[in-house]
Structures are given as structure tokens and as C-alpha cells.
Amino acid sequence: MRSNSAPGSSASLGVKLGALGAFLFLNVPILIIFLYTLTPDETTYTFPLPGITFKWFGVAVQRADLWRALILSIQVASVATAVALILGTLAAAAVYRSSFFGREAVSFLLVLPIALPGIVTGIALRSALGTFDFPFSFWTIVIGHATFCVVVVYNNILARFRRMQGSQIEASMDLGANSFQTFRFVVLPNIATALFAGGMLAFALSFDEVIVTTFTAGQQSTLPIWIFSQLVRPRDRPVTNVVATIVILITFFPIFFAQKLTAGTSDTQGETK
Amino acid sequence: MNTLLSGAGVHSGNCEIMTNITAPALQFDQVSKYFGEVRAVDQADLDIRDGEFFSMLGPSGSGKTTCLRMIAGFERPTSGRILLHGQDVSSLPPYERNVNTVFQDYALFPHMNVEENIAYGLMVKQVPKAERLKRVEEMLELVRLAGFAKRKPSQLSGGQRQRVALARALINHPKVLLLDEPLGALDLKLRQQMQVELKALQQRVGITFIFVTHDQEEALTMSDRIALFNLGRIEQTGTPAEIYEHPATSFVAGFVGTSNLVTGDVAKRITGQEIIFSIRPEKIHLADLEAGVPQDSHSVDGVVRDVVYLGLYTRYLVELEGGGDLVVVEQNLKTTSMDVLKVKGKKVRLHWKKEHVREVGN
Amino acid sequence: MLQRVSTFLYLRPRMVLWLMLGPPLAYMFVVYLGSLINLLVYSFFYLEEFTGLVVREFSLRTYLESVNIANREIILRTSTMAAAVTLADALIAFPLAYYIAKFASPRLKTWLIISVTIPLWSSYLVRVYAWKLILAKEGILSWFVDLLHLSPLLDWLLRLPGIGGSSLSLSPLGMFVVFTYIWLPYMIIPIQTALERVPASLIEASSDLGAHPGQTFRTVILPLAFPGVVAGSIFTFSLTLGDFIVPLSLGNSKFFIGQAVYSYQGTGGNIPLAAAMTMGPVVIMILYLLIAKRLGAFDAL
Numbered sequence: 001m002r003s004n005s006a007p008g009s010s011a012s013l014g015v016k017l018g019a020l021g022a023f024l025f026l027n028v029p030i031l032i033i034f035l036y037t038l039t040p041d042e043t044t045y046t047f048p049l050p051g052i053t054f055k056w057f058g059v060a061v062q063r064a065d066l067w068r069a070l071i072l073s074i075q076v077a078s079v080a081t082a083v084a085l086i087l088g089t090l091a092a093a094a095v096y097r098s099s100f101f102g103r104e105a106v107s108f109l110l111v112l113p114i115a116l117p118g119i120v121t122g123i124a125l126r127s128a129l130g131t132f133d134f135p136f137s138f139w140t141i142v143i144g145h146a147t148f149c150v151v152v153v154y155n156n157i158l159a160r161f162r163r164m165q166g167s168q169i170e171a172s173m174d175l176g177a178n179s180f181q182t183f184r185f186v187v188l189p190n191i192a193t194a195l196f197a198g199g200m201l202a203f204a205l206s207f208d209e210v211i212v213t214t215f216t217a218g219q220q221s222t223l224p225i226w227i228f229s230q231l232v233r234p235r236d237r238p239v240t241n242v243v244a245t246i247v248i249l250i251t252f253f254p255i256f257f258a259q260k261l262t263a264g265t266s267d268t269q270g271e272t273k
Numbered sequence: 274m275n276t277l278l279s280g281a282g283v284h285s286g287n288c289e290i291m292t293n294i295t296a297p298a299l300q301f302d303q304v305s306k307y308f309g310e311v312r313a314v315d316q317a318d319l320d321i322r323d324g325e326f327f328s329m330l331g332p333s334g335s336g337k338t339t340c341l342r343m344i345a346g347f348e349r350p351t352s353g354r355i356l357l358h359g360q361d362v363s364s365l366p367p368y369e370r371n372v373n374t375v376f377q378d379y380a381l382f383p384h385m386n387v388e389e390n391i392a393y394g395l396m397v398k399q400v401p402k403a404e405r406l407k408r409v410e411e412m413l414e415l416v417r418l419a420g421f422a423k424r425k426p427s428q429l430s431g432g433q434r435q436r437v438a439l440a441r442a443l444i445n446h447p448k449v450l451l452l453d454e455p456l457g458a459l460d461l462k463l464r465q466q467m468q469v470e471l472k473a474l475q476q477r478v479g480i481t482f483i484f485v486t487h488d489q490e491e492a493l494t495m496s497d498r499i500a501l502f503n504l505g506r507i508e509q510t511g512t513p514a515e516i517y518e519h520p521a522t523s524f525v526a527g528f529v530g531t532s533n534l535v536t537g538d539v540a541k542r543i544t545g546q547e548i549i550f551s552i553r554p555e556k557i558h559l560a561d562l563e564a565g566v567p568q569d570s571h572s573v574d575g576v577v578r579d580v581v582y583l584g585l586y587t588r589y590l591v592e593l594e595g596g597g598d599l600v601v602v603e604q605n606l607k608t609t610s611m612d613v614l615k616v617k618g619k620k621v622r623l624h625w626k627k628e629h630v631r632e633v634g635n
Numbered sequence: 636m637l638q639r640v641s642t643f644l645y646l647r648p649r650m651v652l653w654l655m656l657g658p659p660l661a662y663m664f665v666v667y668l669g670s671l672i673n674l675l676v677y678s679f680f681y682l683e684e685f686t687g688l689v690v691r692e693f694s695l696r697t698y699l700e701s702v703n704i705a706n707r708e709i710i711l712r713t714s715t716m717a718a719a720v721t722l723a724d725a726l727i728a729f730p731l732a733y734y735i736a737k738f739a740s741p742r743l744k745t746w747l748i749i750s751v752t753i754p755l756w757s758s759y760l761v762r763v764y765a766w767k768l769i770l771a772k773e774g775i776l777s778w779f780v781d782l783l784h785l786s787p788l789l790d791w792l793l794r795l796p797g798i799g800g801s802s803l804s805l806s807p808l809g810m811f812v813v814f815t816y817i818w819l820p821y822m823i824i825p826i827q828t829a830l831e832r833v834p835a836s837l838i839e840a841s842s843d844l845g846a847h848p849g850q851t852f853r854t855v856i857l858p859l860a861f862p863g864v865v866a867g868s869i870f871t872f873s874l875t876l877g878d879f880i881v882p883l884s885l886g887n888s889k890f891f892i893g894q895a896v897y898s899y900q901g902t903g904g905n906i907p908l909a910a911a912m913t914m915g916p917v918v919i920m921i922l923y924l925l926i927a928k929r930l931g932a933f934d935a936l
Contacts, residue, residue, distance in 0.1 A: 012848065015738070018730025025727065026819055027750060029765040030758070032775060036768050045771035047778045087659040094655035098648065106656070108924065109663050116920050117877025119893050120913050124670035127677050127906050147667045150659060170347050171380035173367040175394035175445065178641035185397070189384040201756060210760045210880060214897075224760050231764055231884040241768075244761045251757040259749045349646075366645040 088153025118211030136218025160194035296359030304353035331502030736830035829863025
């Protein structure tokens with residue numbers, strides 16, 4: 001009886017089955033998309049697949065509208081990530097190095113865009129653009145994305161700063177390095193992986209964002225917008241499957257590596273404690 | 274007092290004295306530091322001589338670490354001046370002061386190996402690589418870490434990290450080396466070994482060491498002089514012997530070594546005067562009731578309430594007749610633990626030479 | 636030169652602070668808070684019915700309109716959905732969160748956490764799309780139901796008023812499944828975090844005192860995990876309230892809040908009404924965040 005509930009022992013069958021069920025529910029649906037890229041059926045989602053074909057990858061590659069959407073998405077995500085890296089790092093450094101009135105409020109303000117439903121950010125930006133007669137452009141999409149990417153970088157960098165061992169910055173200055181040298185030789189190497197992880201997450205977040213984008217893109221089409229239009233009015237079902245797969249792959253790896261990077265550092269920290 | 278004396282010197286027009294006065298390695302001139310309303314350091318005056326091993330001793334929160342941080346340049350004084358070899362450095366950033374620090378947690382750079390850590394100060398000053406390597410080599414010899422150049426800090430023991438931190442600071446030939454509780458993280462045996470090594474090292478390189486610690490034994494064994502801090506003020510500055518034997522205040526008497534502070538009626542009964550005095554436990558003799566009291570001694574009777582056998586010596590707690598108690602320490606020259614433990618509960622006579630009594634203020 | 640700049644800045648820490656804090660704060664204040672405030676202001680304007688133009692005068696008319704009978708129905712429908720999704724998510728999330736927190740080996744745990752956090756960060760839209768495939772009339776779920784000879788049951792479910800529809804991929808029932816799936820990670824993570832904080836000694840103590848595993852679960856683990864469930868609920872509830880992608884992709888003609896907002900500002904051109912209707916979720920989330928901040932649970936977000 002006691003060994004049943006002691007920590008580290010195995011879970012009861014009910015817990016195991018429940019956990020397995022939830023795990024499958026969470027992860028299997030994505031795999032279905034991979035399967036459907038191979039269907040020869042152009043008009044319905046028939047299962048079992050009536051056959052297997054690889055032709056849709058070829059068809060997708062020929063589509064100019066897809067390439068435009070893909071390139072726009074990558075450009076937007078890159079610029080939004082760059083903006084987020086700069087703003088997020090600055091904010092994290094400021095919050096880390098000094099205590100000032102309203103420090104908590106900074107975290108609060110930064111976290112708001114991911115805590116509030118995307119539609120709020122979207123419609124707020126949209127109405128602001130309308131109020132000031134600001135035309136939709138590449139930059140309106142970037143501005144929208146950067147608002148919720150900053151917090152991702154900020155959180156990663158701040159967590160790393162707080163884990164930084166000892167008084168390294170003071171030690172560096174003590175040994176004769178000025179602020180810039182200290183940043184270059186001590187701070188940057190310490191936060192490099194956090195910058196990388198934060199950047200990766202921000203990129204993935206921006207790359208497949210759709211809700212805010214629908215409000216700030218106007219007539220432009222990012223890859224997610226393209227998929228969304230297909231969701232509402234399916235016209236190119238097999239091609240959509242291929243595009244969905246591409247989006248999954250493009251977002252999976254950055255997030256996976258970012259998670260591994262941050263999970264790894266927190267593991268080693270746990271060991272030293 | 275000091276300023277009065279030197280003022281007198283100037284007035285007498287004795288120029289020889291003037292030329293002989295070299296600027297102290299480090300000077301605090303009425304230095305105060307406030308953190309908001311909190312007075313961390315309160316009008317501190319200090320003169321630290323060149324080549325001295327100087328300790329700042331005090332309980333945590335007494336202001337000693339803040340003083341160290343002001344010397345290093347991490348904090349700026351709210352008022353007053355800090356002079357380094359006569360130059361006012363109060364508003365220079367850390368990297369423009371010829372002062373280096375050994376941090377409590379060593380603060381080694383985890384992404385650099387031992388060699389890169391030690392060479393850091395030379396690297397940022399763009400010393401050519403060949404010379405850097407040569408000097409790192411010398412430093413590794415000095416701190417007996419030859420062969421460890423390529424290790425990462427995480428692959429070193431606590432004592433080794435400490436030596437790397439020391440080498441990293443000393444390679445810059447600082448005018449003053451600051452050490453912030455550098456032995457705190459080490460175990461007792463290693464600590465005692467490092468105390469000896471540090472002292473030897475200091476005498477070899479001849480650099481002024483300023484050593485911050487809360488461990489009075491450490492301060493007493495290593496220092497040329499000690500400044501004792503309490504509540505942001507310097508209570509007393511002096512050699513270990515001066516501080517130990519002539520405590521200026523009751524705080525000093527209580528903090529340095531164990532001291533018996535005797536006040537009120539008990540003090541009056543023993544000395545016949547209305548004074549407060551301190552007497553060190555090892556100066557008190559424990560004797561039978563029949564024993565005679567030597568000349569020029571105080572004596573008082575009491576009952577032994579507690580006996581703690583500590584190997585080399587034994588600590589007794591004696592309750593005095595008429596209230597109060599005294600701690601007495603005697604070396605176990607001939608006695609065994611069995612002998613001393615039997616004393617518990619016995620009536621005894623305590624006596625000590627009058628010269629060992631220190632009258633203390635307040 | 637750099638040295639001089641460095642020293643100049645070093646001696647002015649306040650200035651450095653503002654140099655660092657300035658750009659991100661300016662960005663967030665001007666772009667984000669500015670827009671939110673603009674939205675709030677808009678919610679007090681109203682749309683002139685004949686001209687279809689926004690009248691820029693303070694009025695509570697739009698708020699009244701936002702709770703008229705048609706909209707009340709939308710609000711009720713959305714809230715019911717959000718509550719059902721929250722409940723389902725809590726039930727599904729608990730065993731997995733419990734397993735990750737208390738039973739999984741460190742290695743497995745890392746992998747499980749990654750498998751939960753990846754969907755949290757990515758592919759929201761693609762994951763909705765996956766269910767379009769699964770729930771389609773001729774899709775994998777129908778096939779599976781058929782295989783188990785349960786088709787009559789499914790048909791019966793789809794005929795139920797309120798939750799049914801022409802197929803699973805065009806019904807509130809389908810939306811419920813998709814919402815539950817999409818927001819599940821937002822429920823797992825807070826519960827798991829809460830359970831991590833339950834000391835093992837507490838569980839041992841309970842069983843030591845003679846409690847069955849079931850009793851320990853009910854009297855010790857469940858109450859201690861409750862804050863996590865609450866935290867997760869706020870996410871699932873608020874996210875369902877504001878979502879418009881799922882209703883647009885899988886819903887029928889019956890509107891949900893997010894969808895209504897989307898169409899008011901888009902085709903309807905009624906930004907004031909759209910603004911007024913988003914203020915509900917905004918107020919809920921801000922209250923929640925303030926409480927979470929007070930409880931110090933902010934860094935974990």
C-alpha cells in the first residue's frame with residue numbers, strides 16, 4: 001500500500017491510461033496531416049486514402065502564390081525576430097541590473113500581448129491603423145508580430161541573467177574591461193544560447209501567427225493567411241496539406257531546439273543545487 | 274587626534290617630516306554611503322599603509338563589504354573621498370582604478386579556461402599574446418597551478434578556483450588587492466592552509482592586501498592591522514594585539530575573542546569602583562576556595578555551572594555569588610576530560626591580575 | 636573613445652537605465668498600449684445607422700447594443716462553449732500533468748514537457764486544419780466510428796439540436812473537440828507546475844497516516860493542484876472567448892463572440908461594436924494577470 005503512493009513509484013493503471021490518452025490526443029492529429037499529403041483525392045478528405053502519390057509536393061512547388069506567401073512570412077518573421085531580440089534584450093538587461101520603481105509593471109506590460117486573446121491585439125492595432133489612416137504594409141505586419149515576440153526574448157534573457165553565476169560583470173570591470181568590453185567578452189557569451197532560444201521561439205511564433213495578422217495584413221497574404229483562406233473556403237485541398245506540413249516543419253525545429261536549450265540549462269542548474 | 278598631531282607637525286615647520294610622509298596606499302576621508310535611508314557606512318576614516326595586510330572585520334551588515342565595494346569602484350560614496358596613493362578615485366569606474374578584487378564566489382568566467390581567465394585583464398588591455406602567455410605561466414607557478422591552464426573553472430576544486438581568482442587579480446600588478454571573504458566557501462582544513470599561503474604570498478609580492486572577513490580568528494592570525502566595523506562605523510583600528518588586549522568599546526571586547534563584560538554591582542564588588550570592565554576568559558585562574566589570591570589581583574567566588582571539554586582546553590561557566598557569571602578557559606596541560614568534568618557543581622575561587630582588566634566605555 | 640563613452644555612462648546609471656528601457660517601453664507604450672487605449676475610446680463611440688459612419692462622441696450606446704438580444708445569445712453560446720471546453724480540458728489534462736509531475740523518469744519528463752510545449756508555441760492554425768481532415772464527413776473519424784459499428788450513435792449525436800450539424804466538421808460538437816484539443820497544453824502546464832510544488836513528503840505523510848491512494852489523491856493532491864487548474868481555466872476560457880478561427884473554419888451560421896467581433900470590424904465596419912465586445916475578455920484577463928502578479932506566479936508565465 002505504501003509503496004503504491006510513495007514518490008518515484010509507478011503510477012496506477014488509470015493514471016497511465018489517462019496520461020497516454022491525453023498524450024496521443026495532443027500529438028496524433030498533426031501526423032494525420034503528413035498522411036494526407038499523399039492522397040490522390042483532390043476534392044474530399046476520404047479515409048482510408050484511395051491511393052498514394054507524391055505529386056502534390058511538385059504541384060505546390062510550382063505555385064507562385066505560395067512562394068510569395070512563404071517569402072513574405074519568412075521576411076516578416078526575420079524582421080520581427082530582430083526587433084524582438086533588440087527590444088527584449090534591452091528590457092531584460094534593464095530589469096536585471098537595476099531595481100527601479102515600476103519594474104514589475106514592465107514585465108506586466110510585456111506579457112500582456114500573449115496573455116490577452118490575439119483578437120484583442122489584432123483589433124486594437126487595426127483600429128489604431130484606421131484612426132491614423134496608416135496604410136497596410138509589410139511593416140504593419142511586422143509591428144503586430146513584434147509586440148508579442150518581445151516577451152519571448154525578454155523572458156528567456158531575463159531568466160538567463162538571473163542564472164548567471166556570481167559577480168562576473170563586476171569581476172570583468174574590476175580587471176580593467178570597460179562596459180563595452182564587458183558586454184562583448186562576458187555578457188554576450190553568457191546569454192548567447194538564451195538569445196538563440198528566444199530568437200528561435202520568436203521566429204516560430206511569428207511565422208505561423210494568423211490572428212493578429214488577419215487584422216494588420218490588409219490584402220497581403222502570409223503563409224498562415226493562405227492556409228486560413230483555404231480553411232474557410234477549401235479550393236486547393238492537397239496543396240494545403242503540403243503547405244501545412246511545411247509550416248509544421250519550419251516551426252517545429254526552432255521550437256524544439258529552443259526547448260532543448262532551455263531545458264538543458266535548467267537541468268544542469270538542478271544538479272548543482 | 275591624528276589630525277591634531279599632524280597639524281602640530283606642520284606648525285612646527287619641520288620639513289623633514291613632510292618629505293618623509295609618503296601617501297598611504299589607501300585613505301578614506303570621511304566616507305559615508307547611504308542606501309536610501311540606510312546608512313551602510315558612516316563617516317569612515319582609514320589610512321592603510323603600503324604593503325600592509327589590512328583586515329576589515331565585523332559582523333554581516335556592518336559596512337565592511339560596502340567599504341570594499343567603494344574601494345573597488347562598484348559603489349560610489351555618498352560623501353567623502355577615497356584616495357589611492359594620494360589620488361582621489363572616488364568617481365573613477367572600476368576599470369580605471371589600479372585595484373583588483375578576489376570575489377567571495379570567485380566570479381570566474383565559466384566560458385573561459387583557467388588560462389583565459391587569468392589573462393583576461395591583460396587581454397582587455399591588449400597586451401601582446403606572447404607576453405600574456407608568459408605572464409600567465411608565471412602566475413600559475415606562483416599559485417602552484419602549473420598544468421591546469423586548459424581546465425574549465427567547473428573542473429576545479431574550491432581551493433583551486435580560489436587560486437585562479439587570486440592569479441587573475443595579481444597578474445595586473447594592482448596597487449591594492451581586495452579580498453572579499455575569499456576563504457568563506459572552503460572547509461576548515463583548507464581554510465587554515467590557505468590562510469598561511471595567503472599571508473606568505475602577500476609577503477612575497479609585497480602588494481597591499483585588504484581582507485574582508487567576519488571571522489575574527491582569521492583576521493587576528495593574518496593581519497598587520499585590523500579595522501573593526503559595527504553598524505556602519507569603525508569602532509577601532511589597530512594591530513591584532515591592540516584590538517585583542519585593549520578593546521576600545523564593549524562591542525570590540527565582545528566581538529574579538531570571547532570576553533567577559535562585567536557591569537553594575539558585581540563590578541563594583543570586585544573592583545570597589547563604579548566601572549564596566551572586560552576580562553578575557555584565558556586570563557582568569559580557577560582555584561580552590563582555600564587557595565590564596567596573588568598580589569595585585571581581583572578575586573571572586575562562584576559555583577561551576579557548566580564544563581565543556583574542548584580537547585586542548587576546557588571552557589567553564591561559573592556563576593558568581595550575588596549574580597552574574599563569567600566564562601573561564603583553562604588549557605588542559607595535565608588534566609584529562611575525566612578530571613575537568615568532575616569540577617561541575619563545585620564551589621571555586623576565581624582570580625586574575627589587575628593588569629588584565631580593561632575598562633571599556635559605555 | 637569607447638572607454639570615454641563607457642566611463643561617461645558608468646557614472647550615470649540612471650541615464651543608462653533609461654537608454655535601455657526607453658526603446659522597448661516606447662514601443663510597447665506607443666504601439667501596443669496606444670492601440671488598446673484607442674480601442675477603448677472607440678468602444679464609447681457609436682455607428683450612425685443610416686450613414687454607416689462612426690460618430691466620435693462619448694456614448695454608452697454601443698455597450699448597450701453589445702448586450703442586445705442577438706448579442707446576448709452569442710455571448711451565452713460562447714460562454715457555454717468556453718465553460719465546456721475548460722471542463723473537458725481540466726479532465727483530460729490532469730492525468731498527463733500528474734504523470735509528468737510525479738511519475739515520469741527525468742528523461743521521459745523532458746520529452747513529455749517538450750511534446751506539450753511545442754503545440755503551445757506553434758502551428759495553432761495547422762492544428763485546427765488537422766481536425767478539419769479528421770472530422771470531415773468522409774474522414775478518418777467517421778471511418779473509425781464505422782469500423783466500430785457506432786455510426787448510428789454519431790448520427791444521433793449530430794441530429795441533436797444545439798450541438799449537432801450536417802457533419803462533425805461543421806458542428807458545435809466538432810468545435811468543442813477542436814477547442815479542447817487546441818487549448819489543452821495551456822491547461823497541462825499550469826497543473827503540472829502546481830503538482831511539482833506538492834512535496835513528496837506530503838504524499839508520504841498522508842499514506843503514512845493510513846490514507847488509501849485514492850484518499851490521498853482526493854484530500855491532498857487535488858486541493859493542492861487546484862490553483863493550477865484555476866490558472867489553466869483562465870487561459871482556456873479566455874482563449875475560447877476570443878477565438879474566431881475555429882468558429883469560422885468549423886462552425887455553422889451561429890455566431891461566436893470572436894467571430895462576431897471579426898465580422899463587425901470587417902464586413903460590418905462597426906469598429907465601436909467590435910471594440911465593446913472585446914472589452915469583456917480584456918477585463919477578465921487583466922484582472923487575472925493582476926491576481927497572478929500579486930501571487931508572484933508571474934515569472935512562470
